[in-house]
Amino acid sequence: MSAEAARKVRAAIVDDEDLARQVLREYLTPHSDIEIVAECANGFEAVKAVAELKPDLVFLDIQMPKLDGFEVLELLDPSPAIIFVTAHDNHAIRAFEVHAVDYLLKPVGVDRFEAALARVKERLAANAANQSQPRASAAELAAAARQPAQYVDRIPVREGTSVVIIPAAKLDYVEAQDDYVALVSQGKKHLKQQTISSIEAALDPSRFLRIHRSYIVNLERVARVEPYGKDSYVAVLADRVQLPVSRAGYSRLRAFLDR
Amino acid sequence: MHPILGQFRRMVLYLVAWIPLAALLAFLLDTTHAIGLRESLALAFPLCFVYAFVCLSAWYPCRVTPLEHTNLSKFLVTHLSGAVVATALWILAGRLLVIELAESSSFRGLDHRYTAEIPLLVGTGILFYLLSVAFYYILLGIEASRDAEARLLQASMLAREAELRALKAQVNPHFLFNSLNSISALTGSDPSKAREMCILLGDFLRRTLGLGEKTAIPLSDELSLIHAFLAVEKIRFGARLNMVENVDPGALNMNIPPLLLQPLVENAVAHGIANLIDGGCIRLDVALRDGDLSILVENTFDPEAPLRRRNGVGLANVRQRLEARYGNRAKFGAEAAGTSFRVALEFPAEREARLP
Numbered sequence: 001m002s003a004e005a006a007r008k009v010r011a012a013i014v015d016d017e018d019l020a021r022q023v024l025r026e027y028l029t030p031h032s033d034i035e036i037v038a039e040c041a042n043g044f045e046a047v048k049a050v051a052e053l054k055p056d057l058v059f060l061d062i063q064m065p066k067l068d069g070f071e072v073l074e075l076l077d078p079s080p081a082i083i084f085v086t087a088h089d090n091h092a093i094r095a096f097e098v099h100a101v102d103y104l105l106k107p108v109g110v111d112r113f114e115a116a117l118a119r120v121k122e123r124l125a126a127n128a129a130n131q132s133q134p135r136a137s138a139a140e141l142a143a144a145a146r147q148p149a150q151y152v153d154r155i156p157v158r159e160g161t162s163v164v165i166i167p168a169a170k171l172d173y174v175e176a177q178d179d180y181v182a183l184v185s186q187g188k189k190h191l192k193q194q195t196i197s198s199i200e201a202a203l204d205p206s207r208f209l210r211i212h213r214s215y216i217v218n219l220e221r222v223a224r225v226e227p228y229g230k231d232s233y234v235a236v237l238a239d240r241v242q243l244p245v246s247r248a249g250y251s252r253l254r255a256f257l258d259r
Numbered sequence: 260m261h262p263i264l265g266q267f268r269r270m271v272l273y274l275v276a277w278i279p280l281a282a283l284l285a286f287l288l289d290t291t292h293a294i295g296l297r298e299s300l301a302l303a304f305p306l307c308f309v310y311a312f313v314c315l316s317a318w319y320p321c322r323v324t325p326l327e328h329t330n331l332s333k334f335l336v337t338h339l340s341g342a343v344v345a346t347a348l349w350i351l352a353g354r355l356l357v358i359e360l361a362e363s364s365s366f367r368g369l370d371h372r373y374t375a376e377i378p379l380l381v382g383t384g385i386l387f388y389l390l391s392v393a394f395y396y397i398l399l400g401i402e403a404s405r406d407a408e409a410r411l412l413q414a415s416m417l418a419r420e421a422e423l424r425a426l427k428a429q430v431n432p433h434f435l436f437n438s439l440n441s442i443s444a445l446t447g448s449d450p451s452k453a454r455e456m457c458i459l460l461g462d463f464l465r466r467t468l469g470l471g472e473k474t475a476i477p478l479s480d481e482l483s484l485i486h487a488f489l490a491v492e493k494i495r496f497g498a499r500l501n502m503v504e505n506v507d508p509g510a511l512n513m514n515i516p517p518l519l520l521q522p523l524v525e526n527a528v529a530h531g532i533a534n535l536i537d538g539g540c541i542r543l544d545v546a547l548r549d550g551d552l553s554i555l556v557e558n559t560f561d562p563e564a565p566l567r568r569r570n571g572v573g574l575a576n577v578r579q580r581l582e583a584r585y586g587n588r589a590k591f592g593a594e595a596a597g598t599s600f601r602v603a604l605e606f607p608a609e610r611e612a613r614l615p
Binding site: 016017019020022026042106108154165 | 433440442443447534
């Protein structure tokens with residue numbers, strides 16, 4: 001790899017419409033320092049391409065089938081610089097919260113596009129300089145940047161280069177493991193880089209309860225709650241799994257059951 | 260709510276209306292020669308005053324036996340028994356009054372002569388009661404017609420509101436932005452296609468102009484609108500968008516509300532096709548059966564995709580418009596069956612344009 005090629009910015013374009021990708025392709029043509037390494041027609045392809053090719057920059061559409069742009073971002077870790085490209089202007093605030101570099105509205109004009117590219121180059125240069133500082137994972141931010149009172153009914157999880165979508169109804173419980181959480185669904189564990197508190201905020205509190213510092217349980221799975229030892233309790237699920245319940249968790253559980 | 264009781268002005272008017280009735284009664288009593296004019300007057304006016312209040316109660320049986328929904332026997336039984344009870348009360352009141360009056364010197368012996376008047380009193384009692392019944396039915400009729408007028412006004416307001424909303428949803432900005440973006444792409448790679456798309460888009464927008472003011476358009480016009488819309492979307496989605504159409508040729512010049520079907524097709528694209536990675540198919544069936552139009556809009560969709568609220572608003576809009584315009588002669592159903600989403604409409608086919 002020549003020194004010149006090493007300095008090229010690697011970009012991926014993600015949009016379900018071929019014509020929309022074409023516009024960006026065309027605008028990138030005069031930029032010889034930017035190389036298009038992937039074009040993806042949906043979120044699954046995007047996650048795979050980013051995991052395998054590790055681009056520096058991704059042009060990301062928001063309204064896409066199956067996985068929308070923000071869900072894709074949740075699964076990109078480490079996350080490249082993101083430019084959202086969309087016809088909808090109502091996601092701008094959320095885009096800001098996930099620290100996207102820019103937000104382009106369709107139809108995309110060349111001047112606005114050039115301005116976005118300039119910001120990307122600035123951001124990439126700044127990142128290179130601040131390599132030592134830990135950045136908040138964009139995936140964490142994406143997962144946390146949700147409109148208030150809008151609970152998720154599914155959680156996307158990346159496993160290698162593929163994506164698994166766990167419907168909330170099939171989520172049995174969540175277990176905290178350092179920086180990750182394990183999402184247990186139908187006997188299988190899926191790891192996701194997110195804090196248990198931010199998952200708690202995203203799940204519907206009438207269906208999911210934080211019973212312990214490290215555990216959130218799907219209330220429909222709880223068969224019974226038994227005392228355990230002198231002062232604590234344990235929640236027994238339908239499939240015999242036992243989860244510890246803290247004192248605070250127990251009072252929350254009681255409050256819910258009494259309703 | 261009793262129309263007279265409880266409202267002072269109406270009560271006064273009502274009692275004043277009984278004065279001629281009392282005079283009539285006095286006259287009748289007098290003509291029987293059993294009692295004199297002075298006595299007739301002394302009897303008639305207080306009695307009618309009392310009876311005015313008794314007849315107020317005729318309202319209640321009238322209200323529970325509305326003319327259109329009551330069979331004849333129930334009607335007769337209700338009101339005749341009411342008349343009998345009221346008259347009995349009246350005769351009793353009359354006897355009490357007469358006994359009181361007979362105590363004074365000017366009315367000596369009245370209580371004996373009263374008995375001769377009873378048949379007349381019974382006759383007039385029943386007559387006055389039935390007059391009250393008729394009066395209350397008239398009042399109920401006026402109220403009903405006022406209600407019907409109000410409901411008609413509301414229905415037409417609702418329909419107009421719904422048309423406006425349909426039209427607003429029509430000029431869907433996101434559809435425009437996406438289309439313009441596609442045209443922008445084509446100007447670089449396929450200029451003649453770009454031009455074609457501009458024209459298709461313009462054609463579609465032109466067709467939607469002025470539709471909101473019309474109360475009905477021929478089905479063929481609505482279909483042209485849908486075709487124009489899909490022609491634009493086909494360029495965006497390419498092979499992902501497929502359409503199958505089955506239209507009964509006899510239905511083509513039937514009149515339907517404007518912008519009734521196009522939003523359903525737009526929903527099918529936005530919530531069905533756009534959410535499927537490999538796209539899908541939209542199906543439109545229009546049949547004409549026994550004077551009713553039977554329309555089906557079906558599309559493949561992803562049952563696991565999160566439901567977006569706009570879908571519900573569009574469907575509720577269509578249901579509301581059908582109800583406001585055709586009442587219970589229209590049927591509407593929307594359901595998901597596996598990987599298909601089906602919207603089925605049925606409503607009377609109209610040949611002539613409806614009068615607004």
